[in-house]
Amino acid sequence: MQTDRKILIESIKRLLRRGAVSNLRKIVNKTHAADLAVVFRSLTLSEQRRLFDLIDRIETKGVLLEDLDEDTLMLLLESMDLRSVVDILDSMPKDDAVDLIGRLPDELADAILDFMKKSGSQDVEDLLGYDDETAGGIMTPDFIALREDTTAAEAIESLQKEYQDVEMPFYLYVVDEYGKLVGVSSLRQLVLTPPDQQLRDFMSTDVISVRTHVDQEEVAKLVARYDFLAVPVVDDTNRLVGIVTVDDVIDIFREEATEDILKMAGAGEDFIETKSVMKSSRIRLPWLAASCAGGIFAFMIIGHFEGSLQKAAYLAAFIPVIMGMGGNIGTQTSTIVVRGLATGRIHLRDFRSVLFKEFATGLILGLVYGSLVALAAQFRYSIAAAAASVGIAVVSSMTVAALVGSLVPMTFARFNIDPAVATGPFVTTAIDIISVYFYFQIATILLGF
Amino acid sequence: MQTDRKILIESIKRLLRRGAVSNLRKIVNKTHAADLAVVFRSLTLSEQRRLFDLIDRIETKGVLLEDLDEDTLMLLLESMDLRSVVDILDSMPKDDAVDLIGRLPDELADAILDFMKKSGSQDVEDLLGYDDETAGGIMTPDFIALREDTTAAEAIESLQKEYQDVEMPFYLYVVDEYGKLVGVSSLRQLVLTPPDQQLRDFMSTDVISVRTHVDQEEVAKLVARYDFLAVPVVDDTNRLVGIVTVDDVIDIFREEATEDILKMAGAGEDFIETKSVMKSSRIRLPWLAASCAGGIFAFMIIGHFEGSLQKAAYLAAFIPVIMGMGGNIGTQTSTIVVRGLATGRIHLRDFRSVLFKEFATGLILGLVYGSLVALAAQFRYSIAAAAASVGIAVVSSMTVAALVGSLVPMTFARFNIDPAVATGPFVTTAIDIISVYFYFQIATILLGF
Numbered sequence: 001m002q003t004d005r006k007i008l009i010e011s012i013k014r015l016l017r018r019g020a021v022s023n024l025r026k027i028v029n030k031t032h033a034a035d036l037a038v039v040f041r042s043l044t045l046s047e048q049r050r051l052f053d054l055i056d057r058i059e060t061k062g063v064l065l066e067d068l069d070e071d072t073l074m075l076l077l078e079s080m081d082l083r084s085v086v087d088i089l090d091s092m093p094k095d096d097a098v099d100l101i102g103r104l105p106d107e108l109a110d111a112i113l114d115f116m117k118k119s120g121s122q123d124v125e126d127l128l129g130y131d132d133e134t135a136g137g138i139m140t141p142d143f144i145a146l147r148e149d150t151t152a153a154e155a156i157e158s159l160q161k162e163y164q165d166v167e168m169p170f171y172l173y174v175v176d177e178y179g180k181l182v183g184v185s186s187l188r189q190l191v192l193t194p195p196d197q198q199l200r201d202f203m204s205t206d207v208i209s210v211r212t213h214v215d216q217e218e219v220a221k222l223v224a225r226y227d228f229l230a231v232p233v234v235d236d237t238n239r240l241v242g243i244v245t246v247d248d249v250i251d252i253f254r255e256e257a258t259e260d261i262l263k264m265a266g267a268g269e270d271f272i273e274t275k276s277v278m279k280s281s282r283i284r285l286p287w288l289a290a291s292c293a294g295g296i297f298a299f300m301i302i303g304h305f306e307g308s309l310q311k312a313a314y315l316a317a318f319i320p321v322i323m324g325m326g327g328n329i330g331t332q333t334s335t336i337v338v339r340g341l342a343t344g345r346i347h348l349r350d351f352r353s354v355l356f357k358e359f360a361t362g363l364i365l366g367l368v369y370g371s372l373v374a375l376a377a378q379f380r381y382s383i384a385a386a387a388a389s390v391g392i393a394v395v396s397s398m399t400v401a402a403l404v405g406s407l408v409p410m411t412f413a414r415f416n417i418d419p420a421v422a423t424g425p426f427v428t429t430a431i432d433i434i435s436v437y438f439y440f441q442i443a444t445i446l447l448g449f
Numbered sequence: 450m451q452t453d454r455k456i457l458i459e460s461i462k463r464l465l466r467r468g469a470v471s472n473l474r475k476i477v478n479k480t481h482a483a484d485l486a487v488v489f490r491s492l493t494l495s496e497q498r499r500l501f502d503l504i505d506r507i508e509t510k511g512v513l514l515e516d517l518d519e520d521t522l523m524l525l526l527e528s529m530d531l532r533s534v535v536d537i538l539d540s541m542p543k544d545d546a547v548d549l550i551g552r553l554p555d556e557l558a559d560a561i562l563d564f565m566k567k568s569g570s571q572d573v574e575d576l577l578g579y580d581d582e583t584a585g586g587i588m589t590p591d592f593i594a595l596r597e598d599t600t601a602a603e604a605i606e607s608l609q610k611e612y613q614d615v616e617m618p619f620y621l622y623v624v625d626e627y628g629k630l631v632g633v634s635s636l637r638q639l640v641l642t643p644p645d646q647q648l649r650d651f652m653s654t655d656v657i658s659v660r661t662h663v664d665q666e667e668v669a670k671l672v673a674r675y676d677f678l679a680v681p682v683v684d685d686t687n688r689l690v691g692i693v694t695v696d697d698v699i700d701i702f703r704e705e706a707t708e709d710i711l712k713m714a715g716a717g718e719d720f721i722e723t724k725s726v727m728k729s730s731r732i733r734l735p736w737l738a739a740s741c742a743g744g745i746f747a748f749m750i751i752g753h754f755e756g757s758l759q760k761a762a763y764l765a766a767f768i769p770v771i772m773g774m775g776g777n778i779g780t781q782t783s784t785i786v787v788r789g790l791a792t793g794r795i796h797l798r799d800f801r802s803v804l805f806k807e808f809a810t811g812l813i814l815g816l817v818y819g820s821l822v823a824l825a826a827q828f829r830y831s832i833a834a835a836a837a838s839v840g841i842a843v844v845s846s847m848t849v850a851a852l853v854g855s856l857v858p859m860t861f862a863r864f865n866i867d868p869a870v871a872t873g874p875f876v877t878t879a880i881d882i883i884s885v886y887f888y889f890q891i892a893t894i895l896l897g898f
Binding site for chain 2: 032034042156159160169170187188190191192206208223224225226227229246247249250251253254257258260261262264265266267271272274277278280281284285287288291292294295296298299300302303306309310313314315316317318319320321322323324325327328329331332334335336339340343345347349357360361364365368369372373376377380424425428429432436
C-alpha cells in the first residue's frame with residue numbers, strides 16, 4: 001500500500017510538471033478522497049491549487065479541505081471565492097463543516113457564516129454554539145428520526161426519500177410528538193420485520209443517550225464500551241438534537257492520546273511540528289520554565305553544601321546518577337498512573353492501594369539499583385561512607401520519586417484537573433530538587449562534615 | 450453516569466453481603482453487560498463468582514470474561530467446568546473468543562481447544578493460527594458473503610435465515626464461485642433497491658481489502674482513513690476469510706497509544722499497574738538499567754574533571770540545571786517526533802527538514818534559557834567565566850538534545866524499529882552524558898584550569 005501511494009504521488013507530480021491536464025483530471029477523479037489527501041500533503045501550494053480545480057466531485061474537495069493543516073487551508077481558501085467555499089461546506093457532513101469553520105480565523109469564519117445564513121444553512125451556526133470538545137460540538141444533526149406509529153415499510157420509504165444524505169443510516173431513532181427520544185431501532189431490524197409492523201412494536205426503549213454538554217472523551221468511552229456505531233445526543237429536555245458517529249469517536253481517541261502524550265512530555269497540547277520554528281519555539285518555551293526554575297533552585301541547594309564539596313569534590317560525580325534514577329522511575333510511575341486513569345484501568349477509589357504499590361515498587365527497585373551504584377562508587381573511590389551515602393541517596397530518591405509520581409497525578413485527578421499536565425516537567429523537576437537535597441544531606445552527615 | 454454506576458456498585462455489594470439472591474438476579478439481568486463489567490472490577494473474587502452464576506444470558510458472561518484481567522480470569526475459569534466455559538466461548542463473536550483463549554496459559558487453552566474441536570468448532574483453532582497483532586489475528590470469520598447473481602430479495606431472506614449471528618451486518622460482500630472477493634454492497638443499498646435486482650447490478654467493485662498478515666495498526670489506520678465500519682480480510686489468493694470491524698479498530702488505537710506511551714516512558718509495553726508489586730518491579734527493572742549505566746558512566750566522566758572541581762567546587766552546583774534542561778527538551782522533541790510518526794503527521798521523507806527544524810528550535814530555546822541560567826549564575830557567584838561556561842553548556846546541551854531527540858527516533862523508524870522505544874531512558878541517558886561532558890570541558894577551558 002505504501003508503495004502504491006508513492007507511485008501515485010510521483011505520477012501526479014510528473015503530470016503536474018508536464019501540465020498534462022486531461023490525464024491529471026482522469027487520475028484525480030478516479031482516486032479515493034482519502035488517498036488524494038495523502039498526495040495533497042506532499043505538494044506545494046500552487047500544485048495543490050491546480051489539482052484542487054481539477055476535482056469534479058464536490059465531496060472529494062470537502063475531504064481534502066478537512067485534511068489540510070491550518071496554514072495551507074487558509075491560503076487555499078483565500079484564493080477561492082466565497083460561493084464555492086460555501087458550496088463545498090454545504091456538501092460536507094455538518095459536523096465536519098463545523099470543525100473546518102472552527103479552524104479558520106474569525107474574519108473568514110464570520111464571512112462564511114453570514115453567507116451560509118443568507119442561503120439558509122442555520123444548522124451550522126447552531127452547531128457552532130456548542131463547546132468544541134463536547135457531544136454538542138462533535139455531533140451531526142443529520143440523523144433518522146421517525147414517529148412510533150411509522151410502519152417498517154414507511155420507514156424504508158422515508159430512507160429512500162427524506163434521508164438520502166444521512167451519513168450513517170444504521171440506527172433509526174424514534175421520537176414522540178415533541179421530538180423527545182423514546183426508542184431506537186436499526187436498519188437490520190427494519191429489514192427483518194414484516195412491512196406493516198409499527199416501530200413501537202419492535203423498537204428498543206432502552207436507548208442510551210448523552211446530553212449536549214458531555215465531554216467528548218466521555219462520549220467516546222461510552223461508544224467504545226457498548227460497541228455502538230453511533231450514540232444519540234439530546235438536549236436538557238431529552239429532545240433529540242444530533243448523533244455522534246463511530247468514525248468521529250476514533251478521531252477523538254487518537255486526538256486525546258496525542259494530547260495526553262504531548263502534555264506528559266511538556267510539549268503543549270496540540271501537535272507542534274508542522275508549525276514554523278519561531279511558533280514552535282514560542283509554544284515550547286513556557287513548558288521548560290518549570291525545569292529551569294527547578295534547576296536554578298537546585299544550584300542554590302548545592303551552593304548551600306559548598307563546604308562539603310570543597311572537602312570532597314568527588315561527591316559531585318554522583319549527582320547525575322541520583323537525579324537520573326529518580327527522574328526515570330518518576331516518569332515510569334506517573335506515566336503508568338496517568339495512562340491507567342485515562343483508560344479506566346486505575347480508579348480514583350484505589351488511591352491508597354496504588355500509592356502503596358508504587359511506594360513498594362520504588363523501594364524494591366531503589367534497593368536493587370542503590371546497591372549497584374554504591375558498589376560502583378566503592379570500586380571507584382574506596383570510601384565506604386561516600387559509597388553508603390550514594391547508595392542511600394539512590395534508594396530514597398527512587399522511593400520518593402515513585403511516591404511523588406503516583407501521588408501528584410492521582411491528586412490532580414481527584415480535583416478534576418487533567419493529570420497529564422502533572423507528569424513531565426513538573427514531577428521530574430520536583431524529584432530533581434528533592435533528590436539532590438537528600439543526597440547532600442545524607443553525605444554531609446555520613447562523612448561527618 | 451459516574452454517579453449512576455457508583456450507586457449500582459454499592460447496591461450490588463450490599464445485596465451480596467445480605468445474600469439477597471433473587472434481588473441480585475433481577476438487577477444483574479437487567480444491567481447492560483458493559484456496565485456489569487465495570488461493577489465486576491470492584492468486587493472480590495468470591496463475589497465475582499457468586500454474581501457470575503446469577504447471570505442468565507450467556508452472551509453477558511462472555512462480555513464479562515473478556516473484560517477481566519488475566520489473574521482473575523484464570524481463577525474464575527478454573528472454578529468452572531470445561532463444558533460451561535466452552536458454551537460461553539461458543540456464544541462469543543469468534544474473534545473475541547480467540548483473544549480470550551490467547552490470554553490463557555497454554556495448558557488450559559489446549560484443553561479448551563481440544564474440547565471445542567470435538568464439538569466441531571474448527572474456526573477458533575484456525576484463527577489462532579494467525580499472528581496476534583495482524584489482520585488475521587483480529588478478524589472475525591462471521592461475515593455476509595453472497596454470490597453475484599443473488600437478488601436483493603434473496604439477500605434479505607438470507608439475512609433473516611443464515612446470517613442471524615453476524616455481528617455487524619452492514620456490508621454484504623460478494624464472492625465468486627471460488628470464494629474470491631469481487632464486490633461489496635451495503636444493507637442500505639439493499640433496502641433502496643428493487644427486490645428482483647441482482648447484486649452484480651448494484652454492488653461496488655472498488656472494494657478495498659487487506660491481507661491476513663497485515664499489521665493491526667495498518668488495518669486500523671485504513672479503517673480510520675476511509676471511515677469504514679468494517680474491512681474485509683483476504684488470503685494470498687484473494688479468498689475472503691474474515692472481516693475486521695470498527696469496534697475492534699477502536700480497541701487497537703487505544704491499545705497502541707497505551708503501548709507507545711508506556712514504551713516512551715520506559716515502563717514496558719503492557720499495562721503493569723494491575724500486576725503484583727514483585728511482578729511489576731521485575732518488568733520495570735530492565736528499563737532503568739540504561740539510566741543506571743549512563744549515570745555510572747557520567748560519574749566516570751566527572752571523575753575525570755576532579756582537578757577542576759577541586760579548584761572550583763561551585764561548578765558542581767550547575768550539573769542539575771544543565772542535565773535538566775537538556776533532558777526536558779530532549780523528551781519534548783522525541784515525543785513530538787514519535788507521536789508525529791505514529792499519527793502520520795511526520796513522514797520519513799521529511800528527515801532533513803524535521804532535523805533542521807528541531808535543531809533550530811533547540812538553539813533558540815537554548816539561547817533563551819542559557820542566558821537566563823548564566824545570569825542567575827553570575828548573580829550568585831560573580832565569576833564571569835563560570836557564568837559563561839554554564840550558559841554555553843546549557844545552549845549546547847539543549848541544541849544537542851533537540852538533535853538527538855529527533856535523530857534517534859527518525860533513524861529507528863527508517864530501519865523499521867519501533868521509534869517509541871528510542872525515547873525515554875535511552876535518549877535521556879545519552880543526553881545526560883553528552884551534557885555533563887560538554888559542561889566540564891567548556892568550564893575547564895574557560896576557567897583556564
